[in-house]
Each structure stands twice: as structure tokens, then as C-alpha cells.
Amino acid sequence: GAVVSQHPSRVICKSGTSVKIECRSLDFQATTMFWYRQFPKQSLMLMATSNEGSKATYEQGVEKDKFLINHASLTLSTLTVTSAHPEDSSFYICSATAVLEDYEQYFGPGTRLTVT
């Protein structure tokens, strides 16, 4: 099956700093990538959808200036949490689809962000 990786798997940062999370599709070209946030024992909350080479589409309530998304190539998308605060601590998961007609999203293993 399609493999998606995320890096880092865990990160601890101080309040006010920025953190970048990478999402890579390892064995396929991802035309669309998604970024989710998940709180403990809750379902996935879609933050934004990004297509290669174009600006990300953010869900209502998600600050685009705080959560910067770049989808520079067909195999890489990055999420940068700027000026992180403790309330940004969460589990961030990316997913990718090869071609939208294929429909399936393949998820990365997630990144646990802790802001102290």
C-alpha cells in the first residue's frame, strides 16, 4: 500500500517558537495532501487541504497565518506552527491522495507536538 511518512514523530518546543512538520509520500505522487489535528480520544479535525503548487485551503476557524502550509512538490508538504502556544499542543496527522479519483487517503504516523 501507499506509504506516507511524517517527521518529526515527536517535538517539544518553547512557547513563542515555530515548529515545522514534514509530510512525505514515499512511493507515490500526492496531488492532494491534508493536514489534521486530533485531540485525545477525539476524531480527526481537518485543518487544511493543499494541492501541489497552489495555496492551501483552510477550514473555517483555522488561522492560516499561524498554521503555514507549503506543498512544494508532489511528494512533500510542510506544516509550520508559528509562534506556538501551549494550546497548540496536539497530535498532527497528514494524509495524501494519489489522484482524487482514487479517493483513498493514506495517513502518516502523526506528530506529537508539545509546547511548554
Place this chain on the structure above:
Amino acid sequence: EDQVTQSPEALRLQEGESSSLNCSYTVSGLRGLFWYRQDPGKGPEFLFTLYSAGEEKEKERLKATLTKKESFLHITAPKPEDSATYLCAVLSTGNQFYFGTGTSLTVIP
């Protein structure tokens, strides 16, 4: 309003006790319905895609079925290693994904 509802929220089964998880959906048009398994602290793992009513798919002890309003994930003779949260998601004809809140399954030896 498009939405996906999963039930029950949590399910405890004895090893070998078969059961079903439900995913009800209301969307303007269905392109696909997906089942995922998620273990704690990990990303969801893809299980099945169903595209049209009447379709069924199987994988080991799991079988997914689809009607025009809901999908069932049947678990036959579950084992402790089947313990996980099972997520259902729907892709609408408007290319929007909707996720359910999941069913947390615990299989007791």
C-alpha cells in the same frame, strides 16, 4: 447538513464474540466510504473503500458492507489484537471528506 455518525462510541467484546460497528451518513452525493483503523498514538490505517450500495469487502476477520444510508463493519471472532479505534469517512460528490468520531473497540482475552 452533510455528516457522518458512528455507533457505538465504545464497544467491549469477549474474544471470539462477533459484532458490528455502524457508520451512518447523510451527504448530498456519495463518491466513496472509507474504513480506517487507528491505534493509540498512530495515524489511521486504511482498511476498505466502498463505492456503491450493495458492495462488500473482506479482510481477515473484517467485512464491510454499504447501503444507501449506512455502512457496517462486521468483526467475526475478534482477537485482542483487533482492539483499536475504527474510523469511518465519507467523500461527497463535492469532494469533501467527512469523518465520524470513531468506535473504540476493546477485545478482552
